[in-house]
Amino acid sequence: MYTAKHASLYKHHVPDGRAYVFYIDIRSGGKGYEEFVQRTMEEDGAIYLRGRVSKLYRHNDKIKVLGTDTLTGQNVEIDADMVVLALAMQPSKGTAEIAKVLKIGRDKDGFLAEAHPKLKPVESVTAGIFLAGAAQAPKDIPETVAQAGAAAAKVIALLSQASLSHAPTVARVRRSHCTGCEMCVTACPYHAIRLENGKAVVNEVLCEGCGSCTATCLRAAIEVKNATQMQVFEMIEACLA
Ligand code: SF4
Ligand code: SF4
Incomplete structure (x- = not known):
């Protein structure tokens, strides 16, 4: 879609220029986007060629672009002033x-x-x-x-709430089973578990109920309230019944 915007802007800045777009699939999902691409072709004169560029090289003061229009089977040769690679968008570095x-x-x-x-x-x-x-x-x-x-x-x-409520699915520790191995402390992505007197303690405000700690604990000493293993198994059995 942004390629169509580039082609349209280019035409507005360089009225006697012509934009060529090599494409395989036109991704223009969204309200009015398909019409925008059509306008870019019909009103701004952008030429869409279905096919890949096979070769690029500098030729005098131009860039020679060789490719094939797979819809017509014709080879295409363009003397371009500038070639723009339309990359997929990626997340920013941070x-x-x-x-x-x-x-x-x-x-x-x-x-x-x-x-x-x-x-x-x-x-x-x-x-x-x-x-x-x-x-x-x-x-x-x-x-x-x-x-x-x-x-x-x-x-x-x-x-705007007078008080905040928290989902009831938070982890709890069975202190008698806990050996204080700290594996759950390391596994918790929300830093909601700490050791106190050699036992794991959950900060329920920080706990998001993800269950990573229960999957990690070898002693079955920690479980998520309202989503215990037994409850999960019973839900699965009910679904399969
Ligand atoms: S992983 Fe289990 S045994 Fe180890 S500290 Fe956490 S709750 Fe205790
Ligand atoms: S359920 Fe998730 S967020 Fe809560 S204590 Fe366990 S690992 Fe941390």
Whole structure:
């Protein structure tokens, strides 16, 4: 989509120039985007060629671009003033660090991950941290503004409460089973567990109920309240029944 914007802007700045776009798939999902790409072709004269560039080289004061239009089967040769590579968008360099500091998950592409794509699209997995804009995924200005508005509304709703409630799924320690090995302390991504007098202690305010500690403890000395292993097994059995 941003390639169409580049082509359109180029035409507005260089009225006697012509933009050529080599593409395999045109990704223009969004309201009015398809029409924008069509306008770029029809009104701004951008020529879209389905195919790959096979060769680039400097030729006198131009850049020679060789390729094939796979729809017509014709070889294409262009003398270009400038060649722009349309790269995929990547998370900014600081994303990994900020995710680590705020204890927010990241998706497979490295963008900050929402708690749930449909039910919690602006919340992160860390309570009180909300997401908006291209930190979460590639998106344009209208989408970013809409998401930022939703995130701001969530913040206002949070701060306007007289008291804050916490989900009841927090970890608890069976002190008699705990050997103080500290494996859960290391495993907890929210730093919600500390050792006191040789036993693990959970800070329920920090605990997000992720269950990493229960999966780590070899003594079964820590479990998540309201989501114990027995409850999970019973839910699975109920689903399979
Ligand atoms: S991993 Fe289990 S045994 Fe070790 S400190 Fe944590 S709760 Fe205790
Ligand atoms: S469930 Fe365990 S690992 Fe997860 S946040 Fe709570 S204490 Fe930490």
